[in-house]
Amino acid sequence: MVLILVGSVAAGCLGALTGLGGGVVVVPMLVLGFGVELRLAVGASLVAVIATSCSSSAGFLRGGFVNVRVSTVLEFATAMGAVLGAVLSPWLPVRTISLLFCAVLFWSAWQTIRQRAERGLDGAGSGDPLAVRLGLDAAVPSRTGPVHYRVHRVIPGVLAMLGAGVLSALVGVGGGVVKVLAMDRLMRMPFKASTTTSNLMIGVTAAASAGVYFGRGQVEPMLAAPVALGAIIGAAVGAKLLAVVPVRKVRLVFAALVLATGVQLLVRTLMGGVE
């Protein structure tokens, strides 16, 4: 139980830093390290993602990193996508979609590492009129004070979130990755605003799935409780770290976790675990 707690602290810290939730660490840790059955590991991992999201977002909201309006708009699209994915899953080529998504993950990891300079902090540039109408433009703290930014390409961002929801429903991963990438690349938000806003959103996405696992009896309390506790502690540490760690290092950690997610999904798909 102590080892699970310690491992979950690391997962919570990484999840909070990157906006990915930490499930990519918890599932292999429980399955490979502790021999836990996959469905119970996934149930515990969802609880860890919620714990990470809630614990870190409490700090990020106080710190002024999170764009609440963007998260609200994108959460709706993700929830709709999840419903759509669940409805369409019998008719979609899930294995092919999964393999294509692996390729996208590897490409995204490479692109994230390649990008050296932070961009998108263009308070004076022209944003998306829809973003202005919805009041999505905001500011993010930096070492030199708050930096205003404009939100771009709202509709493509919403469509990407629909895709994230569909992917989550079909292959069980991708939510956090697509959220961060869509905000960072499509909507041109600052990287730390993207990861922290994703952190807030993944709690809702995971809660919807965790509710189903809970109802099916696939959340084992003696497994999920220490995982949740560890994730809460780790996420609080990660939230403190994000304020002081340079964006470049956060990008590197993010790319490493995206790569790990891609490898995990590829192995699972090739082994027939995604049908």
Place this chain on the structure above:
Amino acid sequence: MNGALERMLSRVLMVGVVLAALMCVSAMVWHLADGTDGTKPNTAGGIVRALGQGKPMALAQAGILVLVLTPMVRVLVTAVGLWAKGARIVALIAASTLAILAAGIAGVLGGGWGGAG
């Protein structure tokens, strides 16, 4: 922007996390001391009944349930807060998200996903 809504949402999340953590820690200590409870209630009614019977696992499940419900409460507070600030369109979007989530959770808590108290 560190406004009143952000501070309120932060408080909501913090209360949910602390409450869930306290319940989980208490359940783990209780279970280690007692060590005989193998129950795993997975509906709201089942948890309340098992708590009444003094089952530590029910307390852990209740803590996990508090954690699962915390993001939903956060969305509710977001909808109300944005409406109060005059951001009606975004508030309605939040309310729609909440409706989708509530439908799923209502099914779970009522045992609609195959849960058997």
